[in-house]
Amino acid sequence: MFRAVRLAAALLLTCLGLVLTVSAPASADCTCKQAGLDKQVAKADLVFVGTVDKVEGQGNGFLYEITASRTYQGSPDRKTEILSAGGRDACGLGELGVGTSYIFFATGTETPYAADACGGSGPANPTKIDKVEAVLGAGTAVEPPPPPTAQRTKVEQSPPAGFARAAAPGAAAVLVGLLGLVVVRRLSRA
Numbered sequence: 121m122f123r124a125v126r127l128a129a130a131l132l133l134t135c136l137g138l139v140l141t142v143s144a145p146a147s148a149d150c151t152c153k154q155a156g157l158d159k160q161v162a163k164a165d166l167v168f169v170g171t172v173d174k175v176e177g178q179g180n181g182f183l184y185e186i187t188a189s190r191t192y193q194g195s196p197d198r199k200t201e202i203l204s205a206g207g208r209d210a211c212g213l214g215e216l217g218v219g220t221s222y223i224f225f226a227t228g229t230e231t232p233y234a235a236d237a238c239g240g241s242g243p244a245n246p247t248k249i250d251k252v253e254a255v256l257g258a259g260t261a262v263e264p265p266p267p268p269t270a271q272r273t274k275v276e277q278s279p280p281a282g283f284a285r286a287a288a289p290g291a292a293a294v295l296v297g298l299l300g301l302v303v304v305r306r307l308s309r310a
Contacts, residue, residue: 150211152238157251160240164225166194166233167256169244172216173199180206183232184216186224192256194226198264201232204241211237223248 154160161167170186177183181204188196202224204213213235216222225240226233235241242248253259 150237152211152236154238154240157240157255160225161193161252161255163227164193164239165228166196166224166226167192167252168194168196168226168259168262169221169223169249170196170200171221172218175215175218178203181210181212182206182215184213186222188262189221190259191262192252192259196226196233196262197231198262202226202235203232204235213237213241223252 155163168188168191170188172184173187174185175182176185184202184204186200186202188198188200202213206212206214214237221244222241223244224233224235226235227239228234
């Protein structure tokens with residue numbers, strides 16, 4: 121009996137250890153320390169504020185579709201993408217909230233740019249924006265692209281139809297109307 125109790129206790133401790141190990145967040149493996157703002161800016165190719173439009177899982181990480189609104193460094197497109205790696209030791213940004221504004225310290229020369237928690241990316245709160253503006257200035261608005269301009273295209277090169285050809289359908293309608301009146305008048309006499 122004592123042996124069965126010891127076996128049950130060992131099994132319980134083993135299961136509890138598995139639950140704690142499996143439920144540990146992936147971010148617990150992140151070992152980076154955030155550098156100061158000056159170093160984060162120096163490492164970043166782009167520093168901008170944007171609103172997350174869509175979040176899509178990419179392997180262990182996430183791909184974010186973003187509408188950039190203000191840039192402090194670099195020139196992101198109005199609609200751009202950020203990829204944040206995930207998994208062990210990646211220190212990714214996690215699943216960001218759609219419709220929420222963030223400041224991104226991104227690297228790369230084309231979309232999707234890369235960003236992580238160690239680089240300084242995070243929610244665009246007034247305190248963080250003030251600190252970035254103290255280092256990089258007021259920044260510039262990221263304007264949407266201009267609407268496309270209208271282009272005239274000639275349908276055909278031939279000259280327009282003459283008066284007789286244009287008036288023929290109207291004349292035919294008048295004749296049909298007159299014939300209808302004649303028929304109605306004869307029927308009413310009979």
